[in-house]
Amino acid sequence: MPFLRRKTRPLARRLADYALTLLLIGAALWALRSWGGFDGTAVRVVDGDSLYIGQKRVRLSGIDAVELHQTCLDPKGRPWPCGKLARNHLRTLLRGARLHCAPVDVDRYGRTVAICRANGKDIGRSMIAAGWAIAFIGAPPSYLHAQRTARKARRGIWHGRFTPPARWRARARALHGSASGTAHSVPPD
Secondary structure: OOOOOOOOOOOOHHHHHHHHHHHHHHHHHHHHOOOOOOOOOOEEOOOOOOOEOOOOEEEEEEEEEEEOOEEEEOOOOOOOOOHHHHHHHHHOOOOOOOEEEEEEEEOOOHHHHHEEEEEEEEHHHOOOOOHEEEEEOOOHHHHHHHHHHHHHOOOOHOOOEEOOHHHHHHHHHHHOOOOOOOOOOOOOO
């Protein structure tokens, strides 16, 4: 079998092919960035990391806020409603804001897990920076930095003692003998 030799294309044709390839890559990256994103203003906050945008259930990516019915302890050991205050803080962040969310996953409850921004500000990072949520392992470095800063400044849940939300949910499920829980006994993560 004779060696097949490929014909060399003219330089102008190769440059045109490269330009077309770069254009297609750029279009694909733009499409991936905007694909599935959604905006909204009709927001209903469920707790410190869950909300509705219209009928779409959304969970903020990278954070775990204290649960709505969770209490924390102040420095003197007195309980206070940290879960309700976390929800109220999220409401304040979103009040009157134009929200844009970029989906990253769907959780086991069917909620869209997304990175959301209100007026350009990352809501998950804002919740952590205010001390109302903790960063998941693997969260962006800016989330971890915000958590260290909030903890050092003793903001929100960091000003006293609290049970990490995942542990609180597990205890509540064990106490109520339910794997799924109910809205008032064991909020989903």
